[in-house]
Amino acid sequence: MALIELSGITRRYQMAGEELKILKGIDLSIEEGEFVAIMGPSGSGKSTLLQILGMLDKPTSGSYRLAGKDVSMLAEDEAAAIRSRFIGFVFQMFNLLSRTSAIENVMLPMIYSGAALREERARDLLREVGLGDRVSHKPNQLSGGQQQRVAIARAMANRPKVIFADEPTGNLATDQSAELLELLKLLNKGGVTVVIVTHDRDVAEHAQRVISIRDGMVVSDTPRGEGAGAPARGNVATATNPSRLSSSLAKPAGWSPAEFREYWASAMRAMAANKVRSGLSMLGILIGVAAVIAMLALGKGAQKSIERQLASLGSNLVMLMPGSPSSHGVRIERGSASRLELEDLKAVAKANPHIVAADGNVNGQVQVVFADKNANTQATGATPVYATMRNAQPYYGRFFTESENERLSRVVLLGQTVVTNLFGAENPVGKTVKLNRIGFQVIGILPAKGAGGFRDQDDMVLVPLKTAMRRLVGKKYLNNIAFECDAPENIAPAIADVRALMRKRNRLPDWKEDDFDLRNMADIQAALEGTTKTFATLLGIVATISLLVGGIGIMNIMLVSVSERTREIGLRKALGATRRAILSQFLMESASLAALGGIIGILIGAGVSLGISKLAGWAVLVTPQSVALSFVFSAGVGVVFGYWPARRASLLSPIEALRYE
Numbered sequence: 001m002a003l004i005e006l007s008g009i010t011r012r013y014q015m016a017g018e019e020l021k022i023l024k025g026i027d028l029s030i031e032e033g034e035f036v037a038i039m040g041p042s043g044s045g046k047s048t049l050l051q052i053l054g055m056l057d058k059p060t061s062g063s064y065r066l067a068g069k070d071v072s073m074l075a076e077d078e079a080a081a082i083r084s085r086f087i088g089f090v091f092q093m094f095n096l097l098s099r100t101s102a103i104e105n106v107m108l109p110m111i112y113s114g115a116a117l118r119e120e121r122a123r124d125l126l127r128e129v130g131l132g133d134r135v136s137h138k139p140n141q142l143s144g145g146q147q148q149r150v151a152i153a154r155a156m157a158n159r160p161k162v163i164f165a166d167e168p169t170g171n172l173a174t175d176q177s178a179e180l181l182e183l184l185k186l187l188n189k190g191g192v193t194v195v196i197v198t199h200d201r202d203v204a205e206h207a208q209r210v211i212s213i214r215d216g217m218v219v220s221d222t223p224r225g226e227g228a229g230a231p232a233r234g235n236v237a238t239a240t241n242p243s244r245l246s247s248s249l250a251k252p253a254g255w256s257p258a259e260f261r262e263y264w265a266s267a268m269r270a271m272a273a274n275k276v277r278s279g280l281s282m283l284g285i286l287i288g289v290a291a292v293i294a295m296l297a298l299g300k301g302a303q304k305s306i307e308r309q310l311a312s313l314g315s316n317l318v319m320l321m322p323g324s325p326s327s328h329g330v331r332i333e334r335g336s337a338s339r340l341e342l343e344d345l346k347a348v349a350k351a352n353p354h355i356v357a358a359d360g361n362v363n364g365q366v367q368v369v370f371a372d373k374n375a376n377t378q379a380t381g382a383t384p385v386y387a388t389m390r391n392a393q394p395y396y397g398r399f400f401t402e403s404e405n406e407r408l409s410r411v412v413l414l415g416q417t418v419v420t421n422l423f424g425a426e427n428p429v430g431k432t433v434k435l436n437r438i439g440f441q442v443i444g445i446l447p448a449k450g451a452g453g454f455r456d457q458d459d460m461v462l463v464p465l466k467t468a469m470r471r472l473v474g475k476k477y478l479n480n481i482a483f484e485c486d487a488p489e490n491i492a493p494a495i496a497d498v499r500a501l502m503r504k505r506n507r508l509p510d511w512k513e514d515d516f517d518l519r520n521m522a523d524i525q526a527a528l529e530g531t532t533k534t535f536a537t538l539l540g541i542v543a544t545i546s547l548l549v550g551g552i553g554i555m556n557i558m559l560v561s562v563s564e565r566t567r568e569i570g571l572r573k574a575l576g577a578t579r580r581a582i583l584s585q586f587l588m589e590s591a592s593l594a595a596l597g598g599i600i601g602i603l604i605g606a607g608v609s610l611g612i613s614k615l616a617g618w619a620v621l622v623t624p625q626s627v628a629l630s631f632v633f634s635a636g637v638g639v640v641f642g643y644w645p646a647r648r649a650s651l652l653s654p655i656e657a658l659r660y661e
Contacts, residue, residue, distance in 0.1 A: 084576020284550025293605025381468025399442025570657025590642025598634025
């Protein structure tokens, strides 16, 4: 059985609506171990024939059998598996990857075939072709003859059955051509079938058999030279058994870590070779990710800040305040229509069985003096239940008692800001301060609550309610009454009962509106939290849009990259790369570009967030979730927007890609 059998092979192209016939019924048989030269003038069809033999192109009609198996119409990935394992190529233009070393070029076919001990075999092959000291050199550091020897070593990487050489001496000097031909003859003597296309008769003289083609047809088939008609057998261990070829012909190599490393290395080389373009591509992703991190940090920080402030108010609270009615369209001072008395506080506490606590407050500005320091602050009078209702248990010291409230005791709790202003690092508990020239003993320090709107919630002092009303601020009426319910669902009926109670106590007829306000703090909390979340979401959406813009930039760059590297894609396919391999490589490149931009963007975004916090004093919070989300999303943008260029690259046919200029 012949290694190669062609029967009635034709190849036609459609150009400008006209059919162009290149091959017109080729019948050909090549035995295993032959050294065959295909000659013919330019345009005779010899290169097209070699491309069909090498499965880089498909015939329009006819049968092509390789080792007894018809391979003329195999799917592209099946053909790639055959090229990877059983065919080696030597091109006139060398077709070495310019950004990779000699050893990496030789290893490339073995990556696609899944061969083991790749680096060791690549070094052995380079030594065999006389380049053992050039393994780390890149193509631009090698002469033409050395580059062609690297190409031969690459062709032999997977111990092919046959080597196809297309004008291999076309770009070489005479002495380099002679060295190359001797190397091909040596491989042939080792059992490798060699098919060489040339227009040089001197080159053809080295072959055992010369096939001449003219106008797409075989015009002569002449044995010649030493050993003509007797195919070389030599060391057949170098070649592949035809039966093995037939049994595993259409089994592409599986995905391997070596492929992943090659794709990653290729992505890094491509980015390094085009630093400015890669940097501009990453800029869009970088800005988008930095914006996402900073926006989410601001939104999350604002949300946490509001949550802390709301937590300081307590839970399930309702505020009762004297009304502020309008007269002729103008709001009158709050409390001018009604007053809240201590008796109202007692009545509200009993208005509904679900009210678990009620507290009355009075407020006023006071001057606090200790030693030679003084400060103006707000004094609040409250009952002992204030500590539990408002989450105000002192972190040091104690709260006042009901008996101290009834006795009008002169005891005070200080806020954090007052402690800092008057005492610094000194412990104030047990010391005496003057509030409006009246001595008060400090019994505790209130927990820090932070700023609330335009007011510092820690800039305050807290005294017993009756002490404040009768000794400190001199008020007969309460500024507000707060009551706490046992569960959120019981707030509404409690409000209804308190409203009915207050209308009755204020003797309001049915036709008259309330002269007091009832505010459900739980509803206000929910509204503020919802507003904050909406704000954070909107910030995230704005930042996400910038990420998508960056993704479009990456897609454009990848399309340019595919166009620039079309010949590289063709070469990889000729060496056995499947569509999946090409798709994976370009997806890896776009994802790497986006991920690298994402990492830099995360660092910049975190830095910007911290800068805003320091300079503007805003609350910011960079969470691990936002960092992970930004990174995953940036890499995802690279994959999504890189898919179309990658798929476009994977669908290129090997011969069209190799012909691309």
